[in-house]
Amino acid sequence: MKTRVTELLEIEAPILQGGMAWVAEYHLAAAVSEAGGLGIIGAGGAPAEFVREQIRKTREATDRPFGVNLMLMNPEADEIARIIAGEGVKVVTTGAGNPGKYMKLWKEAGVKVIPVVASVAMARMMERGGADAVVAEGMESGGHIGSITTMALVPQVADAVEIPVIAAGGIADGRGFAAACMLGAEAVQIGTRFVAAAESVVHKNYKDMVIKAKDIDSAVTGMSTGHPVRSIRNQMTREYLRLEKEGVDFMELEQLTLGSLRKAVVDGDVKNGTVMAGQIAGLVRKEQSCREIIAEIMEQAAGLLQQ
Numbered sequence: 001m002k003t004r005v006t007e008l009l010e011i012e013a014p015i016l017q018g019g020m021a022w023v024a025e026y027h028l029a030a031a032v033s034e035a036g037g038l039g040i041i042g043a044g045g046a047p048a049e050f051v052r053e054q055i056r057k058t059r060e061a062t063d064r065p066f067g068v069n070l071m072l073m074n075p076e077a078d079e080i081a082r083i084i085a086g087e088g089v090k091v092v093t094t095g096a097g098n099p100g101k102y103m104k105l106w107k108e109a110g111v112k113v114i115p116v117v118a119s120v121a122m123a124r125m126m127e128r129g130g131a132d133a134v135v136a137e138g139m140e141s142g143g144h145i146g147s148i149t150t151m152a153l154v155p156q157v158a159d160a161v162e163i164p165v166i167a168a169g170g171i172a173d174g175r176g177f178a179a180a181c182m183l184g185a186e187a188v189q190i191g192t193r194f195v196a197a198a199e200s201v202v203h204k205n206y207k208d209m210v211i212k213a214k215d216i217d218s219a220v221t222g223m224s225t226g227h228p229v230r231s232i233r234n235q236m237t238r239e240y241l242r243l244e245k246e247g248v249d250f251m252e253l254e255q256l257t258l259g260s261l262r263k264a265v266v267d268g269d270v271k272n273g274t275v276m277a278g279q280i281a282g283l284v285r286k287e288q289s290c291r292e293i294i295a296e297i298m299e300q301a302a303g304l305l306q307q
Contacts (some may be wrong), residue, residue, distance in 0.1 A: 001298065004164040005187035008090055008112060012036035012296050016135070016166060017176075019069020019189025020092055020143065020276070021045065022265040023202050026054045028063035028290070035291040039230050040067040040093060048079035055087045055238050067091030067114075072099060080124035083110035093135060093189075098143065100129045108196050114166065116189075118146025123157045125166075131163060135189050136170030142192050142278040145169075145220065151183070158184025160241060174300020181305060190297075192278040198289045203268030206275055209234075209237040213281035221257075229257075232275040236260060 005014045015037035023046025029039030039055045039062070051068065058066050068089050070080055073096045081102040081199035084092050092099075092106060095116045099106075106113050109131060113125045116135040123134045136157040138150025146153075150169040152270065158165045170187035180188050194200060196207050209232055219233045222238040231237060240256055257274060264273025286294070 003186035009038050011038050013298050016189040017194050018189055020191050022261055027059040027199050029066050030058050031290040033062045033064040033066045035294045037294050040069050042069050047096040048076040051080050052083045065090040069093045070184045071095050072097030083207050087192030095261050103130050120156050120160045123161050127161045127163050133164040135168050140170030142276040145228050145230050154183040154185050170280045174297045177297055177301040178292045178304040192281050193284050196287050198285050198287050201264045204263050204268045205268035207294050210277050210281050210284055217281050217284040232277050235271045
């Protein structure tokens with residue numbers, strides 16, 4: 001399937017893998033790219049040298065394009081931005097802020113810049129700033145979320161900007177892909193389904209929790225603090241929501257979640273860790289290879305779009 005996004009990124013399938021912190025490392029990114037999509041390394045809060053190492057390991061594993069997701073709040077964001085340019089990364093997606101300060105650096109290095117946005121205003125700002133495309137991410141997604149649903153956000157962003165729009169949030173199969181196309185998107189970004197991919201290095205406990213999740217099993221913590229995060233309900237989310245309801249100070253709430261994503265992803269502590277996943281987790285029913293996931297999504301989508 002050819003769209004402006006496949007042409008822009010030189011990929012076969014218009015599917016980007018979400019840049020999930022601790023989850024999206026070189027094994028997963030390389031596997032998605034090898035399967036025809038765009039694999040993305042999630043820099044998260046990682047040190048700059050770790051990101052450099054991940055880029056080099058991904059390049060050893062695939063000769064196809066891949067990207068890096070830079071969380072702009074990362075204390076080493078400036079250095080990571082320089083590494084992205086210096087290492088010849090083809091694509092960068094950004095979150096949690098405005099990447100304007102790095103735009104000149106990246107453009108001169110030939111990097112395609114795709115910010116993740118949660119509003120029309122931010123999409124317009126990114127287009128004015130020189131973004132090559134935007135990811136319009138609805139609040140159905142896992143991890144840090146906005147306040148608008150994918151169904152409402154994507155068509156409004158598609159109407160507001162001329163650059164390609166990539167839909168994210170609540171998409172895990174060909175039906176979601178086809179629906180995103182009808183809303184005006186030219187590609188999709190998928191996170192939760194790739195968490196359960198065979199090549200994903202997340203702990204088995206984390207994968208099993210995603211695979212066993214039902215439609216109502218996610219919870220959003222941090223709504224009152226302005227930092228909402230969606231994850232699968234567990235002992236930690238119940239405690240967080242209880243303290244949040246009692247009006248506990250933000251810093252005390254932060255202590256509860258400090259290091260909790262790593263605790264779940266690496267250590268497999270799915271009771272006290274943060275098991276980030278989107279509302280679509282109920283559709284993720286088994287572990288498959290990245291190649292199987294992408295092929296299945298594209299085959300189902302193609303049939304629906306032909307109809």
